[in-house]
Amino acid sequence: MTVLVVENLEVRYGAVRAVRGLSLTVEPGEIVGLIGPNGAGKSSTLHAIMGAAPVAAGDVRLAGASLVGRKPEDVARSGIALVPEGRRIFGELSVEENLRLGLAGRRSQAGADDAVERAYELFPIVRDFRRRTAGALSGGQQQQLAIARALVAEPDVLLLDEPSLGLAPRIVDVVFDALAAIRESGLAVLLVEQRAQRTVALADRCHVLSNGELRLTLDRDDAADTEKLVAAYFS
Amino acid sequence: MILGILNVDWQTLADALALGAVYALMAVGIGLVFGVLRLVNFAYGQLVMAGAYALAFASQWNWPRWAGILLCFAIVLALSLVMDRLVFRPLRTQSPAVMLVATFAVAFLLQSVALLWFGPLGKIASSLAPLNRPVVISGVDIRKIAIVAVVVAVLCLVAVQLLLARTTVGLQMRAAAMDFRTARMLGVRANRVIGGAVLISGALAAVVAIMLTVQTPLVTPDFALRDTIVVLAGVVLGGLNRLVPATLGGFAIGFASGLLGGALPTTQSQYLPSILFAAVILVLLIRPNGLFTRGRESLERV
Amino acid sequence: MRRPALLAQLAAPCALVVAVALLGTLVSRSSEGYFVDSLVKVAIVVALYVFIGNSGVLSFGHVSFVALGAWTAGVLSVPTAEKPAIMPNLAHFLRGTTVGNVPSLLLAALAGGVFALVVGLALMRLSGLAAGIATFGVLEITHNVLRYYEKIGPGLNTFSSVPETTGLWQASIGALIAIGVAFAYQRSRFGRMLRATREDAPAASAVGISVYRQRLGAFVLSGVLAGLAGGLYVHLLPMNTESLYLDLTFVTLAMLVVGGATSLWGAVVGALAVSALDSFLAQAENGVKVFGGTLDLPAGTRLVVVGVLMALVLILRPAGLTGGREFSLPRWRRP
Numbered sequence: 086m087t088v089l090v091v092e093n094l095e096v097r098y099g100a101v102r103a104v105r106g107l108s109l110t111v112e113p114g115e116i117v118g119l120i121g122p123n124g125a126g127k128s129s130t131l132h133a134i135m136g137a138a139p140v141a142a143g144d145v146r147l148a149g150a151s152l153v154g155r156k157p158e159d160v161a162r163s164g165i166a167l168v169p170e171g172r173r174i175f176g177e178l179s180v181e182e183n184l185r186l187g188l189a190g191r192r193s194q195a196g197a198d199d200a201v202e203r204a205y206e207l208f209p210i211v212r213d214f215r216r217r218t219a220g221a222l223s224g225g226q227q228q229q230l231a232i233a234r235a236l237v238a239e240p241d242v243l244l245l246d247e248p249s250l251g252l253a254p255r256i257v258d259v260v261f262d263a264l265a266a267i268r269e270s271g272l273a274v275l276l277v278e279q280r281a282q283r284t285v286a287l288a289d290r291c292h293v294l295s296n297g298e299l300r301l302t303l304d305r306d307d308a309a310d311t312e313k314l315v316a317a318y319f320s
Numbered sequence: 321m322i323l324g325i326l327n328v329d330w331q332t333l334a335d336a337l338a339l340g341a342v343y344a345l346m347a348v349g350i351g352l353v354f355g356v357l358r359l360v361n362f363a364y365g366q367l368v369m370a371g372a373y374a375l376a377f378a379s380q381w382n383w384p385r386w387a388g389i390l391l392c393f394a395i396v397l398a399l400s401l402v403m404d405r406l407v408f409r410p411l412r413t414q415s416p417a418v419m420l421v422a423t424f425a426v427a428f429l430l431q432s433v434a435l436l437w438f439g440p441l442g443k444i445a446s447s448l449a450p451l452n453r454p455v456v457i458s459g460v461d462i463r464k465i466a467i468v469a470v471v472v473a474v475l476c477l478v479a480v481q482l483l484l485a486r487t488t489v490g491l492q493m494r495a496a497a498m499d500f501r502t503a504r505m506l507g508v509r510a511n512r513v514i515g516g517a518v519l520i521s522g523a524l525a526a527v528v529a530i531m532l533t534v535q536t537p538l539v540t541p542d543f544a545l546r547d548t549i550v551v552l553a554g555v556v557l558g559g560l561n562r563l564v565p566a567t568l569g570g571f572a573i574g575f576a577s578g579l580l581g582g583a584l585p586t587t588q589s590q591y592l593p594s595i596l597f598a599a600v601i602l603v604l605l606i607r608p609n610g611l612f613t614r615g616r617e618s619l620e621r622v
Numbered sequence: 623m624r625r626p627a628l629l630a631q632l633a634a635p636c637a638l639v640v641a642v643a644l645l646g647t648l649v650s651r652s653s654e655g656y657f658v659d660s661l662v663k664v665a666i667v668v669a670l671y672v673f674i675g676n677s678g679v680l681s682f683g684h685v686s687f688v689a690l691g692a693w694t695a696g697v698l699s700v701p702t703a704e705k706p707a708i709m710p711n712l713a714h715f716l717r718g719t720t721v722g723n724v725p726s727l728l729l730a731a732l733a734g735g736v737f738a739l740v741v742g743l744a745l746m747r748l749s750g751l752a753a754g755i756a757t758f759g760v761l762e763i764t765h766n767v768l769r770y771y772e773k774i775g776p777g778l779n780t781f782s783s784v785p786e787t788t789g790l791w792q793a794s795i796g797a798l799i800a801i802g803v804a805f806a807y808q809r810s811r812f813g814r815m816l817r818a819t820r821e822d823a824p825a826a827s828a829v830g831i832s833v834y835r836q837r838l839g840a841f842v843l844s845g846v847l848a849g850l851a852g853g854l855y856v857h858l859l860p861m862n863t864e865s866l867y868l869d870l871t872f873v874t875l876a877m878l879v880v881g882g883a884t885s886l887w888g889a890v891v892g893a894l895a896v897s898a899l900d901s902f903l904a905q906a907e908n909g910v911k912v913f914g915g916t917l918d919l920p921a922g923t924r925l926v927v928v929g930v931l932m933a934l935v936l937i938l939r940p941a942g943l944t945g946g947r948e949f950s951l952p953r954w955r956r957p
């Protein structure tokens with residue numbers, strides 16, 4: 086069953102048309118990639134799904150129910166979690182408090198402790214540093230915290246906005262491995278990235294967005310095809 | 321020694337501490353709402369004024385003390401919620417300057433309503449007047465209210481602190497004050513944290529109303545107006561971005577004005593507002609982001 | 623911009639002022655006061671506009687300049703013989719000095735400007751909330767000093783015996799001067815630079831505009847106009863420090879905001895619209911006849927209504943009645 090459907094999505098900021106007629110779907114247990122150059126409209130798409138960017142036309146549906154016009158907190162509580170661009174950790178709060186904030190997105194508070202425990206298992210470093218001030222963590226640790234914070238809500242859909250931004254290659258491995266594990270657990274993942282090759286290799290499908298429009302869709306085999314990637318980016 | 325130079329006696333010191341404590345509570349009330357809404361509530365003093373009228377009417381009707389206090393809380397909390405609903409909510413997307421002018425308008429509106437309903441002469445809130453009597457502590461006369469005010473303020477500050485630090489909604493309020501947009505995308509309900517801040521802020525206004533009516537039992541439409549202006553100055557002085565500096569700012573300006581007011585001879589103490597505000601302006605020029613904040617944080621984006 | 627359109631931007635507010643003045647000549651002597659008052663308010667609000675409208679920085683302190691202008695013109699206009707009665711502690715050099723009507727107004731403008739310069743030199747570094755509070759502080763200090771410092775005025779007493787020279791004539795000329803100056807300023811290089819800082823301060827500084835200097839210029843200019851308006855005000859009716867404090871600050875800010883803070887047209891429209899409403903309500907508080915019945919509102923209704931109006935406009939239409947745009951002639955689209 087398709088869990089997330091984006092249909093002819095149109096995002097406008099005044100005169101700026103950031104996303105034009107974008108359609109995509111994500112199934113449970115699947116990673117769908119969304120790549121494209123700066124300003125392509127990737128973040129705008131995620132924000133529109135979250136109800137935090139103005140949707141001018143089109144529809145976003147979660148398990149059949151439309152999300153358009155809902156408040157961000159209601160979208161989060163209906164089962165979509167976002168790992169925002171730049172991580173957006175609350176630097177003055179402790180690591181644990183950051184995680185507890187993620188619990189706000191849960192549909193029910195029952196089982197919250199287990200969810201936190203599972204997030205700790207996926208990212209042991211978050212558990213080790215749980216008493217520290219989040220702002221004191223390194224970029225990679227903060228990114229793991231941001232993903233853990235999204236996961237404790239136990240969403241059906243996980244949206245990630247450039248999780249590998251500014252990370253050392255070794256940490257990128259950690260993050261991408263975690264995403265693969267998350268997929269195994271049956272979540273639907275929509276992954277926005279700039280690292281085209283790695284994303285195409287990881288994702289089940291990968292859409293290329295440019296200037297707000299969907300240009301083409303690549304599958305995992307295209308990862309090796311550098312020419313096709315370059316063409317997709319610079320056409 | 322400094323006390324000797326300023327010619328301050330212990331009673332003045334106690335009164336100054338009490339004023340500082342009350343202003344600190346007002347500063348927390350203003351700072352909490354600013355934290356989640358980025359809105360400086362100029363009309364905070366009118367919440368206090370409404371509470372004071374509630375107390376005055378209760379004593380006019382010879383209600384028992386507890387009933388008057390209950391009425392005070394009920395009125396102030398109700399008015400806070402109405403203010404949030406009718407004014408703050410529609411203004412949420414406006415610039416801070418528009419919000420400031422709007423709450424300025426609300427302050428005037430409420431004051432004029434009080435003038436219209438209750439007249440310019442004022443009413444007396446007398447049920448708590450016995451607190452004005454002094455107690456003798458090791459040979460020094462100290463008004464009971466000074467002690468009560470300090471104790472109550474400390475208790476309130478501790479309670480607010482516990483609420484912010486230990487409860488989920490407190491955590492969410494702190495997060496919302498740092499980054500509201502992200503907090504909402506995590507599932508933090510905007511109306512809930514704002515409602516929480518508004519209610520706590522209202523409850524503090526009710527407490528302030530009780531403390532102030534003991535010191536000034538005559539309740540007029542401009543009750544607490546001047547205090548609010550002074551507290552606002554203190555809060556901006558301390559640094560509005562965080563609760564602790566804002567509270568310290570409120571306390572400092574209350575304490576300073578209490579001390580100067582008591583220590584200066586009348587010919588000079590009539591210029592107290594000038595001295596106070598000149599100091600405020602001076603500090604703002606040196607540290608526009610606040611006295612008790614670290615250097616680079618900018619106040620806002622106006 | 624096309625010349626006729628530009629001309630209309632200046633002519634429309636002027637025409638409005640002239641119309642109000644002409645209307646004022648038709649009404650009874652007792653109602654005339656309201657018209658004169660509204661014209662003085664136009665001058666004050668335009669003074670406010672010159673700074674707030676063009677810079678986008680809030681000021682709660684402009685009534686200080688109005689107050690100093692009023693004090694200057696008042697002290698210098700009370701006949702020497704009557705000074706000891708209302709101002710027994712007046713400083714020696716003021717006791718014997720009395721000037722004519724027009725010089726007193728000019729000196730009021732000068733005093734407003736100099737005061738604004740002194741205040742602005744320090745305060746124009748601030749913006750946002752800090753600026754709001756600091757300008758409020760200036761108002762507090764001015765009010766406090768004028769209230770108690772009896773060497774420069776009547777202190778707590780009411781400023782009586784000032785020749786009441788501000789009639790329809792002088793008030794409308796004052797309003798027109800304010801409008802003319804504000805218009806000339808906003809069309810000038812300086813006005814345009816300041817508006818650029820309002821839209822995007824970092825970008826404006828990046829192209830070499832000194833935000834501080836441009837703001838200071840506008841602040842002083844608006845101080846001059848506010849001082850002039852204060853002079854006109856004190857020549858209109860007997861006043862004391864309380865008439866030049868929070869209420870006036872509130873009412874004039876309300877006028878600016880209700881009209882639309884970012885345009886001269888908005889300032890003038892707001893001042894006149896709120897004045898009209900205010901005077902009507904003031905009359906109604908004393909009982910007026912409308913539509914055959916008598917409307918008799920309780921005292922204090924005025925500020926309530928003005929407060930509601932201001933809050934409503936801010937919430938529903940934050941750009942003001944005019945949308946913050948200058949007056950423009952209705953446009954005919956070419957086919």
Ligand SMILES: Nc1ncnc2c1ncn2[C@@H]1O[C@H](COP(=O)(O)OP(=O)(O)OP(=O)(O)O)[C@@H](O)[C@H]1O
Pocket residue numbers: 098101102103121122123124125126127128129130170
């Ligand atoms: N709040 C906003 N207001 C106005 N324009 C916006 C806003 N947010 C984004 N835009 C514009 O929309 C377009 C798409 O921006 P978006 O942030 O979605 O791009 P992106 O693909 O995420 O880029 P990046 O890779 O740099 O993060 C850009 O032209 C941007 O300037």
Ligand SMILES: [Mg+2]
Pocket residue numbers: 127128129170246
């Ligand atoms: Mg982006």
